[in-house]
């Protein structure tokens with residue numbers, strides 16, 4: 001039982017808090033929920049796997065339901081269950097992922113926005129994304145950047161559905177209340193001011209750059225990273241230089257500086273050799289993985305997520321994880337995007353290796 005003195009003290013505190021509340025003031029020690037997370041991130045997101053076998057039929061169904069004309073983009077978001085409970089959207093607390101489709105003859109009109117975006121091509125051929133006056137023809141496994149405030153539109157001139165994975169930093173930009181959006185003025189598609197595939201031609205070979213090329217933007221001048229080159233580079237890697245946590249692991253970088261492709265999002269490609277099981281580690285960067293080829297599983301905080309081609313996996317920050325290739329004869333390839341560059345810029349990136 002508490003003493004009368006303690007009772008008076010509690011009442012005085014409660015009166016004091018009530019008085020402060022009227023003035024929109026709050027004592028910092030009264031913010032219980034936040035003090036609980038002082039020793040590490042709290043679970044704003046859960047690990048989650050979206051199966052291609054479930055996503056694909058649903059994105060195909062949208063063809064008869066909506067057009068890009070109706071809805072700007074025919075895209076379905078991959079929503080983390082925990083974030084949805086919290087009334088938020090996204091695959092992780094900083095990253096959104098969505099599957100987008102265009103059909104032959106369709107155009108997704110030109111616009112730009114302050115959230116940065118990237119595409120990983122999942123299926124199809126004969127469509128392009130135009131970015132900053134350059135057409136990038138898309139093929140499965142390609143990475144295409146549409147950095148913050150660059151105009152981008154999509155058009156399909158081939159046959160069959162064209163499907164890709166969009167990755168954006170929307171939750172981050174919303175949290176700093178800086179979400180701007182604008183249509184390209186006066187026309188559905190932007191003016192083409194560069195030859196097709198210009199940036200991919202400029203940086204055709206690692207270690208060589210056009211001597212007179214000038215660039216002062218905070219993102220990579222290479223817009224399309226063709227899968228063909230990425231796969232060749234992964235194949236050519238020196239096996240002794242495999243990393244314990246990701247096996248043969250390449251970062252997509254700005255070819256002029258070696259920095260991450262965009263300030264808020266970085267991208268990686270990895271080859272898990274047959275039978276490989278990586279060691280576990282954790283980092284406060286969150287990531288979204290796309291299974292480009294092969295099958296295997298990722299163990300996150302002791303739970304096994306079995307994946308195969310086309311699946312998408314959300315890894316929240318500060319969760320122990322390890323990857324395994326389920327095949328003893330075939331390589332498995334993952335492409336991932338992450339908020340790691342942002343955390344490194346802020347000087348708060350943390351990583352820990354497991355047993």
Ligand SMILES: [Fe+2]
Pocket residue numbers: 111112113117152
């Ligand atoms: Fe967009």
Ligand SMILES: [Fe+2]
Pocket residue numbers: 245281283321
């Ligand atoms: Fe990792």
